[in-house]
Amino acid sequence: MSMIGEYARITPDELKRALSDPDWAYDFVQELLDEQEEVDQPSGQARCLDTDKAWDAIGFLLRRVGFSVDIVHGEQLIPGADDWGYGPPCYLTPERVRIAAESLPSTSFETLVQGVTPGELSQADVYPQIWSDLSALDYVRHHYESLSPFFAAAAEEGDAVLVWLD
Template identity: 50%
Template sequence: MGMVGEYLRVAPAELARAITDQAWGEEFIDDVLDAESEGCPDPTRARSHNTDKAWDALGFLTRRIGFTVDVVHGAEAMPWDENDWSHGVPRYLTPDRVRAAAEALSATPGHRLVAGVGPADLVRAGVYPAFVWEQAESLEYATGHYAALGVFFRSAAEAGDAVLVWLS
């Protein structure tokens, strides 16, 4: 299956509780993911989001143009037991960082994100997974996920939410 970038919007009070109570936080994540997997909510109201395997390309591309917020890996690590997470514990962005991320995503259209970059550049940079970037349409795959991530972050910012980020 491979690694997939995962996101979850959380209210500040939910974030505060999850920081201090790992069991509650993990159950909360599972409950939201389960509920939303049964019915795809409107993207502007969805609490969860994933970037499939485009996460590493999005990280490469946003770093390349100088994003000030790491929308792929988050900022602060949850103080949770890492043994429970195969690819590291979730990290989070506070509501202020979510707003900054939403602004950066809105200010940078997808065509600017990939300007001057071809699929071969992603392969040369070792962007995961290499087989995706060997395809001619791979940049459209990345920019499609980038656009959807922008909608997710804008909605989270408008609600005053924080965002958890992890790889699964």
């Protein structure tokens, strides 16, 4: 079974409801995911996004450069939420989404991987264990580069973002 990094953009009112009714949040996000399966949208237009199994490598690389927002795990737990796959969801407030959206474009993938070796990723036990050579980073690049337009659209709309592993 794979661990997939998942994101959903939600309005401030939807966040407020999610915080008071985590079961509603789960059902609502499942509806968003179902709707998105029917329409293929670029990440800058989508309400949901996944980073497939690249989430841990993205998190590792962002921590290396001191990125100020935890866009991989979220920053606040939804109180009382059940497990959405590999634990309960977390969220980023609209303000933290805005900060991430402003910072992502200036944090190029080249900056993230500068000086990274396959051994460093393997030694850090970064999921999934595919780091026998740096060409595996091309897989991570694709998913990392989808985050900037997703967060930019969320920030432009004043949205919060739910984050979970499924």
